[in-house]
Amino acid sequence: xxxxxxxxxxxxxxxxxxxxxxxxxxxxxxxxxxxxxxxxxxxxxxxxxxxxxxxxxxxxxxxxxxxxxxxxxxxxxxxxxxxxxxxxxxxxxxxxxxxxxxxxxxxxxxxxxxxxxxxxxxxxxxxxxxxxxxxxxxxxxxxxxxxxxxxxxxxxxxxxxxxxxxxxxxxxxxxxxxxxxxxxxxx
Numbered sequence: 001x002x003x004x005x006x007x008x009x010x011x012x013x014x015x016x017x018x019x020x021x022x023x024x025x026x027x028x029x030x031x032x033x034x035x036x037x038x039x040x041x042x043x044x045x046x047x048x049x050x051x052x053x054x055x056x057x058x059x060x061x062x063x064x065x066x067x068x069x070x071x072x073x074x075x076x077x078x079x080x081x082x083x084x085x086x087x088x089x090x091x092x093x094x095x096x097x098x099x100x101x102x103x104x105x106x107x108x109x110x111x112x113x114x115x116x117x118x119x120x121x122x123x124x125x126x127x128x129x130x131x132x133x134x135x136x137x138x139x140x141x142x143x144x145x146x147x148x149x150x151x152x153x154x155x156x157x158x159x160x161x162x163x164x165x166x167x168x169x170x171x172x173x174x175x176x177x178x179x180x181x182x183x184x185x186x187x
Contacts, residue, residue, distance in 0.1 A: 021063075028055060028111075031058070032052050033079075036088075039088055046150075052103075052107070056114075057114055065111075073108050097149065100142070100146075102144050106141035106142060109141070113130070114131060114134045124177055124181050127176075127181075139169065140162070143158060143162050146161040
């Protein structure tokens with residue numbers, strides 16, 4: 001019987017220097033910002049498809065819970081102070097109250113969840129379950145923010161903010177899991 005493929009996240013173990021940890025945190029904040037520029041608008045929803053959630057998952061996988069959350073808080077801070085790092089080059093505090101605000105607010109929580117739930121040696125199947133849960137968390141919190149912003153009910157929020165993103169979310173989960181299976185690191 002073959003052993004399960006193991007994943008082994010990195011960078012948040014105590015032996016890693018603060019400079020290396022800081023570099024990882026900054027790198028994932030910037031990668032999430034770059035993911036916002038890969039933006040595919042959908043004609044039936046105000047929320048675009050982006051690559052941000054892939055980098056949220058990857059941050060959790062590679063940085064661990066605390067540093068992954070810090071990377072996403074750093075990303076949010078960059079946008080809050082006016083740098084154009086949100087989808088479509090958006091910036092400012094107003095984005096947290098807009099149609100994508102819930103998704104943004106969910107990023108640090110989802111990254112921390114992935115980082116906390118995965119450990120070196122976990123199987124690809126476990127990584128998949130964890131990444132799916134984190135993706136659904138982002139979509140759920142995003143839909144709540146969307147509903148509040150547009151003043152729509154649950155059914156409409158799901159139609160606009162969750163269902164259109166499930167196929168892309170599955171692709172991002174598969175890519176994140178493939179990444180760790182192909183490039184295992186240790187934390």
